[in-house]
Amino acid sequence: MELSFTARNVMLGAALLGVAGGAMGSFTLLRRQSLLGDALSHAALPGICFAFLLTGSKAPLPLFAGALIAGLLGALTMLATVRWSRVKEDSAMGIVLSVFFGLGIVLLTYIQKLPTGNQSGLDKFLFGQAATLVEEDVQVMALLSVGVLALLALFYKELKILAFDREYGASLGLPMRSLEILLTLLLVVVVVVGLQTVGVVLLVATLITPAAAARQWTDRLGVMILLSAAIGAGSGVLGALVSATVPRLPTGPVIVLFASFVLVVSLFLAPRRGYLWALARERRVERRIRRENLLKDLYRVGEGGESWDRFVSLPQLMGLRGQSSARLLRSARPLLQDGLMQRQGDTVRLTDKGRREAAGVVRKHRLWELYLTRRLELPSDHVHRDAEAMEHALTDEAVTELDALLGHPELDPHGRPIPPVVAGAAGEEATA
């Protein structure tokens, strides 16, 4: 596909913003200052207006400088307000955002009433008009982005400490306050880089959305920054391409939607943190609990009867926990498959292997009950419910320790025998 000159500028600009914003956003996300980018993008507006009023030109350099100064002023106002008063960070950001932006609107309306003002085109900064990017803009953007990335790399270790443990950094003698100001300054620069491409409102998304998506995949800051920059650049380039090919599709919103899509995918699919993974984990635990409960129920029926070989009817088992037959059969199926249980018509019994595993579960339950009554001195009629939960959570090492702690007891608080360790039971447990 042949790209027009404008489209190439837009793509370059969006890619630059994606990389710088993604890298920078990782820090602001971790420092819980996600909305600072939003406040600062709004704060830049009066600077742009002042720069235009002073120079009367729309050349990128003075406008960038104006935005930079106003953004910095907004950031310092915010930091100072939080440091020196009882006003909280979120309120301070809200104040800087709305008052600076209000001032910007005042100046903008003032400029529009000037004889030369109508064609100023300053309002492109409000919503962003990537299509108005010229080569000179992209050059300034590239210069600023490279500068930001270089400084981030140079002070990487110090900024990492700032992001995770400010007090620790201070105790090492690092100038945390100066680092904080440096990071804020870099944020202002990134904000200014992005204003013309995506506009005041959406700027925060180019910082936070890629970083939030990257965060789901990794716990390492370095990886997160690279991933975030890649997501930022990818959605930037894709967004620019799509909006260049489809008519009446503004660039900024498309970029943000691409990044948001990556975030949604990450929230669901990222290993360990993703919602789907969590769901699967939950299901696995639930299955194990159902399995262990059924084993335990059979064991208790068996130990009460004359012989382990007697079959137990399904309705009797259903009655123990008040569960439906469908549910019971669902729990029973894997036990039958694993050879822990035998079925004969509507009755079942534990196999030897099943009895060993069941004994392990009952052992955990009863040891925990004994622990609660002896060590925490709870009355014996209060401990069953707690043990119902703990029997699924205790590890084998914990059980061994518990057993030693209690002096290898033989009876639980209700006078029932605690099954001894059976050879092979631990092995079965591990494969369960």
Place this chain on the structure above:
Amino acid sequence: MSPTLVILLVGSLVAASCALVGSFLVLRKLALLGDAISHSVLPGIAIAFFLTGDRAPLPMVLGAGALGVLTVFLVELFHRSRRLKEDAAIGVVFPALFSLGVILISRYAAQVDLDLDCVLYGEIAYTPWDLVFWGSRSFGPKALWVTGGVLALNALFVATFYKELKISTFDPELAGSLGFSPTLLHYALMTAVSLTVVGSFESVGAILVVAMLVVPPATAFLLTDRLSRMLILAVALGIVSAISGYWLARWWDCSIAGAMAVVAGTLFVLALTLSPRYGLLGRLLTHRRLRERLAGQLVLLHLQQGEARLPVTLLERRFGWSRGRFQRTLRRLARAGWIEKGRDGLRLTTAGADFLDSTGGSHLAHRL
């Protein structure tokens, strides 16, 4: 009704209803949620517009309100499931929804009477001429009805649930243990915020709503420790900002909403510097008074512990303070009659000794 009066009334109504719910946002550290909602409702407005085909206020308010609640729901979902921090959740949800709205509008409504400027930057200056008609009779400006209705709802909400809001804002656990659900109240409050944002910004523009939600309540927060007073002060400050903002805008011939925000910001800066208890100036003065007091006590203590008479130069060398600070301290002490300057040096007077005892000087001596 004169246009000026309509604008002043609409501005004051918006200021009052924003201040009522905004105070709770500020106290709950969610000041920026108003800003987020004011942007994320855009697709709701767009969809309502496509469904009804015109700019009737009711469907738009409903569509926007639904999106406002959706925003809060999504933020809570990400935050509660610990995938994202609350601020990050806000920061990813509203741009995504806003983008959706912008795309919907620019793809499908570019030719019709719905553009971003009038949705987000509603102009308070036009409110006197946008009238409500019933049949052929005019019932006055639409914005007055909408913002008046929002204020009535907010006042009713805050008055009815005042105690519950107060407890769940300052101590959510206590609220839970008292038997009412902080979550439910949170959603109720956020619905009120959404309604306020939506009801107001169509008439006055998003930026004024955001400013009025945060700035007057934060200003009031610097002036009082009582919730009831904070609410009243926030409403009053909001109305003052609206009225003086209007005249400022007339004078400068610029955006009325912008000028109102600027006045609100100026009032905040005034409170930040001059508030008796929490202002910078007050704190600076208190800090200085304490420093002076401690310096005086140290000199008195030194005189009490040491020889009967001490030459000034020796004392000055021992303390090692700057000359100005040392001389000022001595002058203050002499003026209070606590020390005497003789020819051979300084001496503690009985009044000075009494003062030292009364202020726990002996306690200080322990620590030296």
